[in-house]
Amino acid sequence: MIVQKFGGTSVKSVARIRNVAGIVASAARHDSVVVVVSAMGDTTDYLVKLAGQTSKTPARRELDALLATGEQISVALVAMALNDRGVKAVSMTGAQLGIITESVHTAARIVDIDTARILRRTEEGLVVVAAGFQGATPAGDITTLGRGGSDTTAVALAAALRASICDIFTDVYGVYTADPNLIPTARLLKEISYEEMLEMARVGAQVLHPRAVELARKHRLPVRVRNTFDPQHEGTILKGADQMEISRPVSGVTVARDQARLAILKVPDRPGVAAEVFGALAQQHIGVDMIIQAFHQDQSVNDITFTIKRSDLDTARPLLEQVAARIGAKGILADPDVAKLSIVGAGLMDQPDIAARMFAALGEAAINIKMISTSEIRISCAIAEGDADHAVRVIHDLFHLDEPQNG
């Protein structure tokens, strides 16, 4: 059993759907295949826009009902194209696939997959064409998994079906040292560890959805990223860090755009205040990152600064103003112009000069650093969004990521 996933650009037109059917047909000659597909081209963006034009505050349940239609179109068409080639195929929606999610609209996590219906069909010799990005709550409401979530559907199905591999077909050759559409000299990585890929996906490498990588790591499932337009090419394989031959100091540089920065000023220094601040945001499902608590000359107060997605700012700001008043903080500051530049590498912490070199190169390029955060294998800087493209170029050059000897 193998799972093959095709993203939006791979099924953008009827001609491309036929191309996909060709790739699936040759795999189906020797394997049982489950195909996961995204909506055609920019369909999901179009549906989001349509909702916004209809209502300023569309109900999240209805947004999910709307967005899920994109994938329903492409699964039906792919199944038709396969049947035309003489490959028996059947399309299925998230609910038909048995994908049960939590009851959180627009960013639901998969809690369980009942594979009985899929297996019945594959045992009959059919290719199952699965709608990515969607599931259903136990009560039967349609949910979606968050933008880019078809990757997660593919990996979750591969894990549940104990597939030998999950191939993610997209519009580039695999995972590169930077977005190849931004940095033409970016180099294709033959392999990358789950850990590095997870960090890269979380901080802006759109090529894989972070939850897909998380699931792959948990199940130690081999995932390959490959090019739809050159399906024989090996692409990039994700594997455990212990299976890697090399541990590069820097594997890649990424940028996450559309971020914002919020600060709560002079928060009284007592136990429980941070929980109150971040608890309120969590309740509204607002994800936070780069949390920094800085101490003040006046030791009875701290400033707490963090980043969120810019689209969450309108919800977060009034919420935080209320919390600030409640806990006796001085007020809040909001900065909507933020992008997050990151470098990721398993061997990064072995070389303490890397952070210093990164900051120095940004300084020389007159790029101001607004915030810094690190993990064991990542260094991130918040910068102005207008500096993002330039910054990626500067850092890619600094670490000579275009050169093969760097991994």
Ligand code: ADP
């Ligand atoms: P799909 O529709 O197939 O899911 P996506 O647009 O979600 O495709 O992801 C593929 C895109 O990810 C590429 O076209 C590329 O511009 C972008 N990308 C960003 N960072 C990277 C990276 N480090 N390596 C490869 N692609 C990247």
Ligand code: ASP
């Ligand atoms: N169609 C959805 C999106 O555009 C899911 C995906 O493509 O992975 O976000």
Ligand code: MG
């Ligand atoms: Mg994608």
